[in-house]
Amino acid sequence: MSLDSSDIEKIAHLARLGIDPERTARYAADLSNILDLVARMDAVDTAGVDPMAHPLHMVQRLRPDQPSEPDQREPFQSIAPLTEGGLYLVPKVIE
Amino acid sequence: MQNKSIAQLAADLRLRTYSSVELTRHYLDRIERLDPRLNSFITVASESALAAAERADRVLKSGDAGPLTGIPIAHKDIFCTQGLRTSCGSRMLDNFIAPYDATVVEKLAAAGAVVLGKTNMDEFAMGSSNETSFYGPVHNPWDQTRVPGGSSGGSAAAVAARLCPVATGTDTGGSIRQPAALCGITGIKPTYGRCSRWGMIAFASSLDQAGVMARSAADAAFILDEMAGFDPRDSTSADVPVPDYVDALDDDIKGLRIGLPKEYFGAGLDGRVAAVIQDAIKEYERLGAEIHEISLPNSPLSVPVYYVVAPAECSSNLARFDGVRYGHRCENPRDLEDLYKRSRAEGFGAEVQRRIMIGTYVLSAGYYDAYYLKAQKIRHLIAEDFKRAFDKVDVIMGPTSPTTAFPIGDKMDDPVAMYLNDIYTIATNLAGLPGMSIPVEPVDGLPVGLQIIGNYFEEARLLNVAHRFQHATHWHQAAPAGFE
Numbered sequence: 295m296s297l298d299s300s301d302i303e304k305i306a307h308l309a310r311l312g313i314d315p316e317r318t319a320r321y322a323a324d325l326s327n328i329l330d331l332v333a334r335m336d337a338v339d340t341a342g343v344d345p346m347a348h349p350l351h352m353v354q355r356l357r358p359d360q361p362s363e364p365d366q367r368e369p370f371q372s373i374a375p376l377t378e379g380g381l382y383l384v385p386k387v388i389e
Numbered sequence: 390m391q392n393k394s395i396a397q398l399a400a401d402l403r404l405r406t407y408s409s410v411e412l413t414r415h416y417l418d419r420i421e422r423l424d425p426r427l428n429s430f431i432t433v434a435s436e437s438a439l440a441a442a443e444r445a446d447r448v449l450k451s452g453d454a455g456p457l458t459g460i461p462i463a464h465k466d467i468f469c470t471q472g473l474r475t476s477c478g479s480r481m482l483d484n485f486i487a488p489y490d491a492t493v494v495e496k497l498a499a500a501g502a503v504v505l506g507k508t509n510m511d512e513f514a515m516g517s518s519n520e521t522s523f524y525g526p527v528h529n530p531w532d533q534t535r536v537p538g539g540s541s542g543g544s545a546a547a548v549a550a551r552l553c554p555v556a557t558g559t560d561t562g563g564s565i566r567q568p569a570a571l572c573g574i575t576g577i578k579p580t581y582g583r584c585s586r587w588g589m590i591a592f593a594s595s596l597d598q599a600g601v602m603a604r605s606a607a608d609a610a611f612i613l614d615e616m617a618g619f620d621p622r623d624s625t626s627a628d629v630p631v632p633d634y635v636d637a638l639d640d641d642i643k644g645l646r647i648g649l650p651k652e653y654f655g656a657g658l659d660g661r662v663a664a665v666i667q668d669a670i671k672e673y674e675r676l677g678a679e680i681h682e683i684s685l686p687n688s689p690l691s692v693p694v695y696y697v698v699a700p701a702e703c704s705s706n707l708a709r710f711d712g713v714r715y716g717h718r719c720e721n722p723r724d725l726e727d728l729y730k731r732s733r734a735e736g737f738g739a740e741v742q743r744r745i746m747i748g749t750y751v752l753s754a755g756y757y758d759a760y761y762l763k764a765q766k767i768r769h770l771i772a773e774d775f776k777r778a779f780d781k782v783d784v785i786m787g788p789t790s791p792t793t794a795f796p797i798g799d800k801m802d803d804p805v806a807m808y809l810n811d812i813y814t815i816a817t818n819l820a821g822l823p824g825m826s827i828p829v830e831p832v833d834g835l836p837v838g839l840q841i842i843g844n845y846f847e848e849a850r851l852l853n854v855a856h857r858f859q860h861a862t863h864w865h866q867a868a869p870a871g872f873e
Contacts, residue, residue: 302746309704309749310711311742312730321743327805328747334693335763338770345765346772348595348625349581349821350845355624369488375718382713385724 296326390415391551392868395460395608398554402449402459409449409459413442413503416461420505420552423872427528429537429547431466432474433506441503448501457615458501463553465544466507467514468494468599469588477590478510478522478540481716481736491588492620493557493599500615505553509543512738513707514564514592516540517810518800521740526797529572530869531835535794538568538810544602545572549836550872555603555612559589561596562695563789563814566826569602570789570838573828575855575865576602577609580846581821582627584613585620593702594625596695596818605865606827606855610634613848629846637849638856643677645854646782650685653787653813653840661832666788669829669839669858673786676857681782685774690767691816692808697751697764698819703741704748710736743804772820779844784854788813789826789838813840823848827855828864 297305299318302325306313313321367380376383390412393401402409417435424430438461445459469475469487476482490498498504511521519527519542527542529535530550537546541558545568548556558565560578569576577600584599591597599616603609614634620626649670654663674680712718712732719735722728737745751760778785790810800807817824822845826838839858843851859865 297750305746305750305753308753309745310708310726310729310733311737311745312727312734313742314734317739321746324743324804325747325750327803328696328743328808329750331805331808332693332696332751332760332764335690335697335767338687338690338763338767340763340766340770343766343769345762346769347765349772349819350627352582352625352627355621357621366488370714373484373486373488373715375712375715384713385722385728387725 297322297329391419394605395554395611398460399456403454409442409445409503410439412459413438413461413505416505416553423550424552426533427530427546427550428525429509429527429543429550429552430463430506431476431478431509431524431543434473434504437473438503438505445501445503455499455501456611457497460502461505461553462497462502463505463508463544463547463556464494465510465541465556465558467510467559467590468557469590470494470504470507473507475507475590476523478512478524479736479738479741480523481710483523483717485715487588489588492585492622493589493616496615496618497612508547508556511540511542512741513590514540514559514561515703515740515744517563517567517807519543519568520797520801521738523738528797529794530872531573532794534796535835536571536797538571538790538794540564541602542568545569545574545576548572548574548602548604549869551868555601555608557599558602559597559599560818561593562699562818563811565600565602566789566814566824566838566840567811569826571794571836573831573836573867574602574604575606575609575825575827576600577613577825577848577851578817578823579613579617579848580627580823582625583823583846583848584616585623585626587620587622591706593699594706595702596699605859606852607635607638610638610852617848632849634849634852637853640853642854642857645678645784646681647673647678648681648683648778648782648785650683650688650778650785650787652685652688657791657809657812658788659792662788662792662837665830665832665837666839670786672858672862676861683778683782683785685778685816687767687770687774688816691771691819692812694764694767694771694819695815696747696808697760698768700744700748701752701761702748704745704752707741707745740804768819771816775820775822784850785842787840789840793832793835793837817842821845823851825851825855827858830864831867
């Protein structure tokens with residue numbers, strides 16, 4: 295599997311990574327090598343095999359619908375880059 | 390003092406041979422004096438450690454000390470520690486002070502342990518050499534031009550250099566066992582779900598597991614006794630009773646059936662590493678174990694499968710780092726997309742970006758069946774191989790890593806070569822099984838690890854099997870020159 299610089303730009307956009315244009319060719323080469331490694335899977339016949347989502351075949355536990363956490367807005371927002379009046383601030387989204 | 394076992398330290402503290410403050414100071418002095426050679430700590434918490442040691446001394450005096458009261462430990466910087474920076478080895482979290490403790494941190498604190506600081510690691514635990522850390526590489530105490538392994542490289546180097554008696558680690562594809570092997574210490578990755586993942590920064594949630602890095606199986610048993618157990622705050626935590634790991638250490642291993650997978654001794658394994666691993670197996674025969682050749686036919690596929698599953702889960706887990714709620718935020722974002730893209734590009738290093746992109750690609754529309762679903766199917770086949778093997782044997786043994794520690798810088802330009810370091814450890818994570826690494830005879834002065842893999846929730850047997858070897862041999866007692 296070979297990826298080129300335009301593939302990397304598309305993937306980086308999906309991942310919201312603003313990668314340096316000078317590095318796209320290098321990333322294209324690295325990711326292509328990794329996908330070549332991954333392609334060894336193609337040799338395996340997996341017809342009729344169930345996918346394994348969890349090593350212990352556990353099911354999701356349910357808990358009672360009761361509040362379990364205290365209000366920690368202040369400590370949580372104290373580590374945020376930018377807040378005001380209990381809100382997280384981001385650049386204007388709607389003009 | 391730094392060569393004593395956890396049991397000896399605990400006994401000495403109870404007898405007031407020395408105080409926890411004295412013991413803590415001793416380790417803080419060693420860190421200050423010796424760590425400049427290794428870079429194994431990201432944060433040293435001198436002040437809070439001494440305050441905790443003072444509290445421990447008061448508890449020891451009062452007579453109701455817990456099992457680890459006053460024993461210094463270090464945490465891999467992936468575990469959230471309230472009030473103490475948790476960086477995960479990344480610029481993204483360089484300024485992150487967690488508002489709460491991870492369950493593992495909380496449990497060890499409740500048992501009385503004193504936190505010396507946070508150890509260096511590959512960025513977001515993605516690496517096998519500790520070279521991807523934002524805080525610089527860790528140097529292997531046995532040869533400071535070489536890597537300590539990764540991702541728990543700081544914990545491994547710190548324990549090997551006697552800068553702390555014991556440290557926590559995490560293992561997603563070998564990140565406890567491989568650095569334990571390369572630094573000549575004992576590391577255990579428990580069964581998936583055995584130790585809580587709550588407050589442990591997520592990399593690949595179906596594989597991540599917390600464990601212990603120590604100088605012996607006995608020390609690891611003491612710590613795991615306190616770390617393991619069900620946690621309702623982690624929805625994947627296993628609700629399975631925890632046996633007493635220390636109690637089982639001395640059990641006889643006569644008649645133990647050891648499986649040697651032929652796939653773990655083939656091409657790619659350094660011949661000198663193979664020879665000392667075979668010698669260790671012979672020691673087990675002398676101790677009364679039976680050796681069986683087995684096959685794990687799908688295990689060579691574990692690296693390709695892992696590099697679909699782990700990046701897929703990583704791309705999803707690391708989506709939370711958006712420059713809004715915590716972590717790095719770029720200067721003067723033009724709009725929201727620019728805020729996300731630049732914050733993430735500046736905050737994450739190259740290896741993390743590669744894995745996020747691989748994960749994003751394999752999960753993108755049209756590729757899911759060919760990559761993720763295919764990988765999860767082969768993962769099932771890999772787990773079935775182990776299931777069949779454990780019908781015939783009690784434990785599986787082989788090398789932890791195909792070579793000894795390699796020079797710093799050797800594999801950084803070739804991600805695939807780096808990934809193949811974990812060829813013997815990854816299958817265990819994919820299957821969710823517990824695994825250990827213990828030191829055997831070194832090769833050219835560099836440590837080699839014997840890997841021991843057990844069936845689900847058989848940590849007690851692994852620790853027992855490791856302890857019997859360490860009872861009969863002395864490899865685990867060797868200290869690197871300059872750190873004795």
